[in-house]
Amino acid sequence: MDKISISGLVLGLVAIVGGQILEGGHVGSLVQPTALLIVLGGTVGAVLLQSPYHIFRQGLQMAKWVWIPPVVAQKAQLDQILKWSQLSRREGLLALENLIPALKDPFARKGLQLLVDGADPERIRELLEVEIDAYEEELRQSAKIWESAGGYSPTIGILGAVMGLIHVMENLSDPTKLGPGIAVAFVATIYGVGLANLIYLPIAGKLKYYISRMVASREMLVDGLVGIAVGDNPRIIEVRLNGYLR
Incomplete structure (x- = not known):
């Protein structure tokens, strides 16, 4: 938590x-339930119109990262890469083939399989970086629904306030209703601005942080696999990959 x-x-x-x-x-x-309905409903509707359904659904699912961060075990991954490097130097790249089925991460399995198959180091980097780019783009598009909600919400709040003022103008004949009516109208603006700056935009910012860490973890894996492919000393690989941890 x-x-x-x-x-x-x-x-x-x-x-x-x-x-x-x-x-x-x-x-x-x-x-004011009515103001909340206008702001939330209008904001969700605008985001749905903007986003494909699978992106919207994934963005909602990613919101739990704010409370329960995703596990990005870069130190454990570094140790794993170093073990691969030491094993390949002792027994050759084919010795790594037995480790592939035990890997839970499909990306790591694919990278290690390319390494065992003897693919050219630059080819390994090229193939895996294409997948990293697609992975990062999809995650960022999903996180962007919260950023978009932070943009739409204040405007929908103003719309709700204007609607409330229209209702007030329709009751000008009763001055006792003007003050409370105007106050209620501006609650919609409070909801719009408050939700944007206390909920939506902070969630978007934190999701972007975790996405950058997850992408860096994959880049570290690629860097390590390429180092093994070119025959770098495990110590050299460790020194280079430690830069990702800092």
Whole structure:
């Protein structure tokens, strides 16, 4: 569980609600289901219109990374690559073939299979980097739905506020309803801006961070496989790959 994400969200909400209370306002005045429906529904609709379904679904699934980060065990991967390197120097590249079925990561299996098959080092890098680029692009497109939601939400909030003001204008004959009506109208703007800056954009930023780590992990694997293919000393490989950990 990522405690800093929870702390950040709680701190943001407490600051906003606390400010409302300190100003003499009531928390209940910030609770407007109609405004929330307009903002959430409009934002989701805009994002759905923008994104293919599988990208939208994957983006929603990736949101859990904010609370439960994906496992990116770069140190363990480095140790694994060094074992491959030492084994290949002792017994040759074909000795690595028995290790392939035990690998859970399809990308690692593919890379090690290319290495065992004796593919040219630059060819190994070229083939695997094409897959890395496609992998990164799909993840970033999925994360982008949250960034897009952060762009649409404030605008939908303004739309909700204008709709509320229209309703107020229709009741100008009753001055007692003007103040409360205007207050309710602007709650939609609060929802739009608040959701964008407290939820959507922070989620997008954290997902991008984890995506960059996952991509770096794959790049480290490629670098290690190429090092083994060209016959680099395990110590040289370790020194080079340690740069990814830092």
